[in-house]
Amino acid sequence: MTEPRMPVTEDELHAYVDNELPAERHGEVEAWLSVHPDDAERVQSWRTMAELLHARYDAVADEAVPARLEIDRLVRQPRSLLYGAVAAAMLAFAAGGGVGWLAHGAAASPSAFQHFTLDALGAHRLYVVEVRHPVEVAGSERAHLQQWLSKRVGYEIKAPELDGTGLKLVGGRLLPGPEAPAAFFMYESPNGERFTLFTSRATTDTTQMRYASQDKDGALFWADKGVGYVLSGPTDKDRLNQVARLVYDQTEKAGG
Incomplete structure (x- = not known):
């Protein structure tokens, strides 16, 4: 398999893991990973961490907001933002790509x-x-x-x-x-x-x-x-x- 015409960026790797990568780049990212084992290992590590976060925090994300917190400007954040905040807190010392x-x-x-x-x-x-x-x-x-x-x-x-x-x-x-x-x-x-x-x-x-x-x-x-x-x-x-x-x-x- 040949390398993609354009180099794959780290943002695209994250988008690939999050299933947010544009369809036209999906094949090229997979081609890139097939010849760049270090990036493939990073992608696998991010997926593993995402699975661990889902296993640990899905129940929290689905909980109803307590009545005492229901004030006009306090709205419940989307689940994706919750995971982002949790991951940031857990990996605060892991600058530049996580554990x-x-x-x-x-x-x-x-x-x-x-x-x-x-x-x-x-x-x-x-x-x-x-x-x-x-x-x-x-x-x-x-x-x-x-x-x-x-x-x-x-x-x-x-x-x-x-x-x-x-x-x-x-x-x-x-x-x-x-x-x-x-x-x-x-x-x-x-x-x-x-x-x-x-x-x-x-x-x-x-x-x-x-x-x-x-x-x-x-x-x-x-x-x-x-x-x-x-x-x-x-x-x-x-x-x-x-x-x-x-x-x-x-x-x-x-x-x-």
């Missing part, structure tokens, strides 16, 4: 995957750039850090040993999670590469890992025995998977 959601295997509940991964990526992006205060408790106080965080999150937690992947524990901190307090650990390689582990109570179990990316950051989400985990780091999937597997092996053994 690339690539789901594989058995699906976790949309809320767990969305909330965990968005919260974890947000924390990762906030703290990995910190030089003087990236953590609350330093890695040199590992025993105290583990005891403190275990007490706060409500289950025994140990900072995984990642020396085998060239990563040293920087330390950790307590954060709010989607449903309960979250423990947050940061690791660093000799060349300054940083990974973070975000873990908290979860209402879903899916031991199959699910990948998400945003700009230059990637994340792997999984949940087991009522606890969710997100490992965040560079978008190199092989490297991320290498570290995540080591974390998974240790947390699985710790959980019995």
